Amino acid sequence: MITDCEKTVRKILKQIPGKTNATGMKYLCKLAQSLADVPGWFIDLGTYQGRSAMVLTVASLGEGPARRIISIDNYTNGTKGGQPDFWTVKRRFKCRNRAHLVVGETDLIPPIVQGAQVALVFVNVDHRREQLDKDIAAWKPLVEPGGIMAFDGYGSDRWPDVQAVVDEAMGDWTRLDCTGNVQAFEKG
Numbered sequence: 001m002i003t004d005c006e007k008t009v010r011k012i013l014k015q016i017p018g019k020t021n022a023t024g025m026k027y028l029c030k031l032a033q034s035l036a037d038v039p040g041w042f043i044d045l046g047t048y049q050g051r052s053a054m055v056l057t058v059a060s061l062g063e064g065p066a067r068r069i070i071s072i073d074n075y076t077n078g079t080k081g082g083q084p085d086f087w088t089v090k091r092r093f094k095c096r097n098r099a100h101l102v103v104g105e106t107d108l109i110p111p112i113v114q115g116a117q118v119a120l121v122f123v124n125v126d127h128r129r130e131q132l133d134k135d136i137a138a139w140k141p142l143v144e145p146g147g148i149m150a151f152d153g154y155g156s157d158r159w160p161d162v163q164a165v166v167d168e169a170m171g172d173w174t175r176l177d178c179t180g181n182v183q184a185f186e187k188g
């Protein structure tokens with residue numbers, strides 16, 4: 001089954017408050033679908049209430065139980081709404097066994113992912129240089145050939161570090177589109 005990204009994003013927007021915009025979510029959904037042949041985890045850095053995590057999860061519904069998603073957030077900086085009831089979020093989107101919330105720093109690789117393959121990393125954490133550098137250093141080496149890293153906030157006047165850091169750090173990967181402030185790169 002191929003997920004209808006338009007419909008999926010409309011449903012998620014209605015049910016989960018969040019920071020990733022509709023255009024960025026649709027793009028993320030398409031990126032996730034494009035990776036059907038690349039094995040490994042989908043990693044969502046910056047869970048907030050679970051919006052981008054559910055995009056990645058629903059986008060990979062047709063791939064059966066193999067595709068698993070980890071979403072990481074520390075919930076320590078006064079995140080509005082606090083930590084969501086992720087169990088309920090997952091039940092709504094019928095993905096109880098595939099998606100996991102890890103409470104912690106996004107630049108620390110959770111034990112469950114250590115040594116495992118990674119197909120996609122979506123970075124939507126703290127859009128300032130210091131954290132971006134840490135997240136890229138931690139996750140970029142783990143992505144499989146053909147896999148993708150995508151960054152929210154690219155091209156935004158509010159978060160100029162994103163474009164600057166990402167352009168410096170990702171120059172050795174293939175640049176894909178930037179849509180809805182989400183810039184993606186594919187590992188060659």
Ligand SMILES: C[S@@+](CC[C@H](N)C(=O)[O-])C[C@H]1O[C@@H](n2cnc3c(N)ncnc32)[C@H](O)[C@@H]1O
Pocket residue numbers: 017018019020045046047048049050051052053072073074075076077079104105106107124125126131
């Ligand atoms: C922009 S929001 C994420 C939006 C979410 N991806 C969505 O689709 O709605 C950023 C999140 O990153 C978390 N965060 C900020 N710095 C962090 C860090 N160093 N480690 C883990 N989480 C962090 C915040 O708690 C916040 O929930």
